[in-house]
Amino acid sequence: MKRTARYIVFYAALFGLWALLAELKIWPPYLFPTPWGVGQALYAGFQDHSYLIAIRVSMQRVLIGYTISVILGMILGLGVASNKFLEDTMGGLLVSLQSLPSICWWPLALLWFGLSQNAILFVVIMGSLLSVTLAMEDGRKQMPRIFSQAGRNLGAKGFKLFWYVLLPASLPFIVSGLKQGWAFAWRSLITAEMLYLSLGLGQVLMMGRDLNDMSAVIAVMILIISIGYVVDGVVFKGMERYLQNKWGLTPAT
């Protein structure tokens, strides 16, 4: 069976099961909506532009937050990887900090930044910074030594060595970490948005709850999943494939 065919069968079955359970009315519709009800909610949400605005606001936030944590994470990770002292001290701290759910930074962010966009950004950054840092550290260590030796040999040093050699050389090793960082950033953003009325998808989701509109809640959940899926499948898969082709890591198909 072809892959697309398998997908179609799987999702059709899932959809059918959902429709069947909803139509059997085992649970009241306001707790377990039908697929059509959710479809209507989606349509209405796009019709009055509220979803579009929410998506734009959320994407903007996550992009800003993620970009900052990628830049910071790369510098931090490289520092930790290339300095024995930092590796011994900060390395352990970073790993232990990763066990902290990013939303735990929320109270602190509120006190520091007040109820503002910056508080949300802070949570997003704290959510993804650690995985980017750890990925970069790991990537730098996995990177064959010969690249940095060859780079220094050819006269690259300091920032040039980082930008033209260390960064591109470690990309294949950090791309999965970057992907994970993105997933953390996205999750942290939605969580933070749910706690603070500030446009964005998280808030639209909470609005559905406040209005007791289960169809809208599920519609927004589907939106959040879809965006996460698209970014992962298009942006990161594309990046991985591009790198693999360039490096010749997989036979060209």
Next chain:
Amino acid sequence: MSANVQKLPTQFPPHFPAHTGTPSRKEGPVSVGRAGRGVATVVSKVGLSEICLSYRTQTGERLLALDHINLQVHAGEFVCIVGPSGCGKSTLLHLIAGLQQQTHGRIMIDGKPVQGPGTDRILIFQEHGLFPWLTVGQNVEFGMKMKGVPAAERKEKTRYYLRLVHLAKFENSYIHQLSGGMRQRVAIARALATEPDVLLMDEPFAALDAQTRDLLHDELERIWSETGRTIIFVTHNVREAIRLGDRVVLLTFRPGRVKSEFPVELPRPRQLEDPTVARAAGEILDELREEINRSLEAEYNEGVKPRIEPGVEGEA
């Protein structure tokens, strides 16, 4: 401590004028009776004096890797360094390249001490060390880009050096699309493009098949005679050393010391399978046997794999 210099070279190896910076300088093919012999410069191109390197092993003991190495290499000379694996010959190249720091002694280039890496000495690695994220052309360009050479000039020189290694058609290919021999040629072009005075080659052809290696020997000899670079070539293959070198320097097994030096005065171009090459190789191998045995012993005792190709029974 000091090297047991076997037959002191009565004649200095061919001396090339200092590198002028333009890649267009041509010299006749290297062959018998080449002119320009006999002039010894006061300051040698590469001067190693009393080089020692020791490091701490994981068990905490101090291990001496290189022991008072003295070596003078003249401008335009092709010197081959031979020794069993574990003699520190690759490490020696890393020291000259400035990628590592010796614990004792001085390395001089044109009479000036080496301080870190510099583009006057380019190292060619056994595993080529090309950047897979760049095209062939961008790889060759890399050193010039780091130096700040303007783009137009870079392009031109990249083309020139790619033609020199017969890879002009592959400028836009990626490294993984090339064969092992082609990759090593790109590495040579990349090294030459920064216009170094000294090429340091760390077993560059060890991973290649015999035919490709023969071809690259010819090419390297041609490039050497066309560009007049000084080459220090590390190999574990004695015949390869004699095929290419003006002089063969033998290192002992751990700690690496200069055991003896052999001037090679066979006419060029030489062939690996020449009886004269084989005879000279046999002579060096006799010297080397003891070191090979020591490295073999070390293999049995501690699992260090010796790599030495006698090159007498034919190529692997």
